Amino acid sequence: MTAGVMTTMTQPAPDWLRELAAARAHYEELFGWPVSVQVGQRQLVVALGQTLDAITMPASLGARVHGQLGIAMLTGPVIAHPDSARWTFLTQGATTMPGEIVDGLGNHEVHHAASGEYAVVPTECGGGGWCWIHEPRPHQMLPSAYAVIATARRLCSAAVA
Template structure:
């Protein structure tokens, strides 16, 4: 006799199907961690930075009508911007921002995406919307660079 899947696993499977059907994201269930992760490098990439800088970047992207999905990490200290895949990248996209703890995760990496239950502490700062164009990774990095340069000059 087989047992039905536990409720948490059924919830993850339903959330995975939602992300894949609604947004076309390549999402995987990480059973051991009881979370979902999206593969980066083909459909989307991710830019992670400290929450304080990320909040400013998110506000500026909103003003420029370039905002997209943003995820808060469980520690609350970092946010991740989901972006278009940076396919034509030369060199390191975040050169010069290492001291500001700005990181680009692209091909071969994964990032966690929140689920309804909020298990694990991952949560949406800005939820994705159907048919929403993701911001360019370059726009997110350029905005972070501009804000960092302005704070250094002040």
Template sequence: MMTTPITNRPAPWWLRELAHGRAAYEELLGWPVSVKVGDRVLIVAIGSSVAALTMPAALGDAVRGELRLAMQDGPVLTDPDSRKWTFLTKPVECLRTGVATELAKADVRLAARGSHVVVPTAPTPRPAPVGTAWRWIEPPRPARPLPPAYPVIAVTRRLTEREDLAA
């Protein structure tokens, strides 16, 4: 009988970093975060704990400013190219008919229940050059729950309506 020697090798640095980030999200925030090994990213499940609204960065900046004034702001992240911003909120129960279509005309998407959204490698901001990693615009705060989705949707609709009127 031939035996094959087992060689223990440490996990690659990127996998250790993702595993550490996943644990931090779960411990600090209670978010359902998973490691997507093939893409070397962390993803959060959209559903019972988290909702996500993604929009162009310029609109996202305006929405974030309005939400801050109303003290309704929450976590916002950006894609590696900084073209899209994603607002993380409490789950959306039910949108009125036509709202999703209205938002889509402004290139705003509400992530479907059961889908996933990429999140930065850690729940705290880390410097990363544009074009290389998902980054926090506004990081989550452990002691603060996610804001409701409806103020984000309402401000987005109001701002996109203004742009439609100006055109």
């Protein structure tokens, strides 16, 4: 009696998957971000709540917040969503951030991502409409989530006054 020989045929990974893996390694090595590949969506995501946090708002408010943060030399990475209607600011992790810090900004559609959520990280290969408004830079300290929220709060209250 002879033992059956099991053969498996493997194919190389598709180009888009190799490109995503390379982009993932780039983000992890250059910035130390906990990036994962979402194969089904062909995109990269970064886990939020530890190393990074994210504040999302309408693009019109985001452009004003980004401008004010630039004046204060607190500019950090900003991502435009595929619908071009929203921007996400990547910030330092703020795991002790009280829930009420974004209270009063819900009417302005400003949201702080909960711990354990993910933000899409733009790549040339994955695309899907996600793009950098302001790309991250090596050795650049991310802005505090508190600074982004405080700037949004100030601009929203000035618009009402």
